[in-house]
Amino acid sequence: MNPELTHWTGPLGLPRFDLIRDEDFDPAFDACLKLAEEAVEAIAASPAPPTFDNTVAALESAEEPLNRLCAIFFTLAGVDSNPAREDLQRRIAPRLAAHGSKVSMDPRLFDRVEAVMQDADELAPEDCRLTELTLRGLRRAGAGLTGAARERMAAIRERLAVLSTEFAQNVLADERDFTMSVADSDLAGLPDWLVRAMRAAARERGLSGQIVTLNRSLIVPFLEYSEKRALREAAWRAWCARGSGQGAGGAATDNRPIAAEILQLRHERARLLGYADFASYKLEPEMAKTAENVEALLTEVWAAAKARADADAAQLTGMLHENGVNGALEPWDWRFYAERRRKAEHDLDEAEVKPYLTLEAMLGAVFDTAQRLFGIEMRAFDAPLWSPDARAWEVTRNGWHMAVFVGDYYARPGKRSGAWCSSLQQQHKIGAGQRPIVVNVCNFTPPEAEGAPAYLSWDDAHTLFHEFGHALHHILSDVNWPSMSGTSVARDFVELPSQLFEHWLERPEVLDRHARHAETGAPLPADLRDRILAAGNADQGFATTEYLESALVDLAFHRGEPPADPMARQAEVLAELGAPAAIPMRHATPHFAHVFSGDGYSSGYYSYMWSEVMDADAFAAFMEKGDAFDPETARRLEQWILSKGDSLPADELWLKFRGRKPGVEALLKGRGLLAEAD
Known part of the structure; x- marks a missing residue:
């Protein structure tokens, strides 16, 4: 086995991607799966009475070589796919699922962790929390099942792994080709x-x-x-x-039959575990808890968003007709006329804005904002990464190593679309401990030529801040155990740090300092800055409506009996909502990767808005102090949100930071929808 796949020797502990070949992965997965099976078997079969150390804590590091291998492989599969990697991903997905089922459904492990839980009151708080989460994970995986139900659960999990891989690769193929x-x-x-x-x-x-x-x-x-x-x-x-x-x-x-089968299998999985449907199963550990709570939030915002969208549609239709085009406003018309309207109402032309929003300028804004809030500093260094586009920084605070941060920002063939944050290495304090290695991936338009600036749109700049907000959740993590560090939190809590960090892009003091013209170096003119900010809520009826359509369809897919025809159910939900014809879902079912390329956001796409309720209220905490960089508020944000991972339940962490529950008013105000709600 290539040792670089599990024992990384690059600068500051990075993997040496230049020493890794595609043919190295097959034997590495064979070896690492064997090591993981042996380590877990030793824990499950131990004759020693179960204790926290020999059971729960031991499980935290039992699969470390496999975890490191998976981190490298799935990073490469996302940022630089090729036929060999796609083939291996299809082959390894069911093997990993089978291993996961064998471990998480082992009744011996379940019994040992349950025995530790009996004496949990004697454990340190974080150890008690880890024991509770481990037991919950085993129970929800099906460790309590027996006989045919147990075998069926394992088969379902393997099949879902295959289907989600096929779904993602099909979307990538259509995008690439x-x-x-x-x-x-x-x-x-x-x-x-x-x-x-x-x-x-x-x-x-x-x-x-x-x-x-x-x-x-x-x-x-x-x-x-x-x-x-x-x-x-x-x-x-x-x-x-x-x-x-x-x-x-x-x-x-064609992903339509794949989506249908995924929904059927998820429902069967939930029923095997005693839940009414997949939404009930999935939402139980989240902040929302129930589908009814999710629906209540989404429908409250829907009324305001649709009112704005309908009013906008009427105005844009008038512009369409004035332009000599008869008939209805179509989806391919909306953005065109909305941009014309934005330019007319705010005297704002993106061509005028883009020279000030280069990638380098906005990275400077991101790093400076993080430094002013949390005292961290970024130092670029050379490292052998997967692409010349990717870059590495060391993150320090007061001279102390906090993390390694890797950014890969440009679109290219073979790279999965969208933007995301992942980690090659999680923070923890086992043994000597380790600090995180965090990766941000985006798909910005690359520069025209080597050495030329890369220009971002206003939306791109928001994406840059958003993903670094996720990175901060890793960088500032300070917990004992890897499974609860960084972004390992409730799905509807994980977007809070990322969406909150976006607010600083819109601060005049940030733009005044960092938005510089690519050619002249001149600062962003104050009047142009004010026009950019004034236009911030332009077309929010469209943006909110297309998002809510996707979130409500996702929820409907996973409540009650699964649809035999997801496309028909999608159409039915949109008809019930009275969705504007010119505003389709942000992610239609066949390419809804959030929901079907894995379980991450299944029955959970609502979480962006659930988190937005909190991020709007969290930023209000800074503004109540009269300073977007208020040191005490930043300290509490790090203390109770960014450093804690899942060491306490999300609702407890929020209350410790803010002192009260959030309300939807700040969200509606932030999106410029409050008048419509009233």
Whole structure:
């Protein structure tokens, strides 16, 4: 086995990605799975009476080599996929699921952890919490099942692992394989920076001219600016066709039957464990607790969002007709006319803004904000990573090593779309302890040429802040056990740090310091800054509505009996909501990776809004002090939210930070929807 896969020798403990080959992974998984099985078996079969140390604590490190191997492989599968990695991912998914089932459904482990729990009052608070979480995890995995039910649960978990892998790879294939050429005669309305980005995308693929791809940072501005309605429609349809059997991959990448089978298996899994449906099972450990609580929040905001969206639709339809186009406002029209309206109402042109929002300038803003709030400093260093695009920084505070941070920011073929934060290494204090290695991945449009600046949109800049908010949750983690460190928290709590950190992008003092013109170095003019901020809630009816549609469809999929035809159920839910025809779901079922590429956000896509209720109220705590960088509030935020992981229940951590429950009013006000709610 290549030792670099489990014993990392790169700078500051990073893996040496330059020493790792695709053919190394098969024997490494064989070896690491064997080691993990032996380590867990030794715990389960131990003749010694169960104690916290020989059972619960021992399980925390029993699979460390396998965890390190998985961290490397699944990072590469996301940021730099290729046929060999995709093949291995399909083959290894059921093996990992089978191993997970064997461990988490072992009745011997369940009995030992349950025995430790009997004396939990004698344990230190964090040890007691870990024992409680471990026992809950075993119970929810099916450790209490016997006979045929036990065998069926293991089979379900293996099949779900296969299906979720296929779903994700089908979406990636459709995204990777689609390009739409745009002739020189069809560039009307497109700003120069977008045309240059389209030409760079063509060169990257060995093509001439300019193309549109399904990279969000390319296709969204194309939909906003292109005056060629037929091209907008073609691009939009390709974007929405991902995973539907109508995308670039055709029937081979049709995710609709996969989604249907996933929903059926999840329901069966929940029923085996005694729950009424998958939503009841999934939401039990979350802050929301029940589907009824989720629905209450989403429908309260829906009324305000739809009122705004309907009013906006009427105005945009008028603009469409004034432009000589008869008929209804279509989804491929909305962004185009909304951008024209934004420009007219706020005198704001993205081409005027982009030179001030370079990636380097916004990284400076992100790092400086984190330093002013939490005292951390970032030092770039050279490391052998998976792509020349990826960069590494050491994070320190008062000279003490806090973490390694890796950023991979540009879109490229073979890279999963979207943006995410992951970790190669979790913080913990076992033995000598270890600090985290955190990864932020985005898909921004790369610079036109080597050495040229990369320009971000306002939305891109928000994404940069958002993902670093997740990174801070890892960087500032200070708990004993890896399974409860960093972002290992309730799903509807995990977005609080990320969404909260976005607020600092909109602070005038941050923009004044960091938004500098790429060519002249001049600061962002005050009047332009004020226009950017004034336009911050432009089109919130659209943004909130498309999100809520996805969240409510996700919830409906997992309540009660699963639909035999998810597409029909999706249409039914949208009809019941009275969803505007020109605002489709943000993530339609065939490419709803949050929900179907694993269990992470299944029955949990609502969590972004649940967390937003808290992030709006958390930022209000700073503003009540009259200072967005108030040191005492920042200290409490780190003490009770960012450093605690899952060492206490999320609702307790929130109350310790804020002193009261949050209300939806701050969210509605922040989105500019309060008037509609009233």
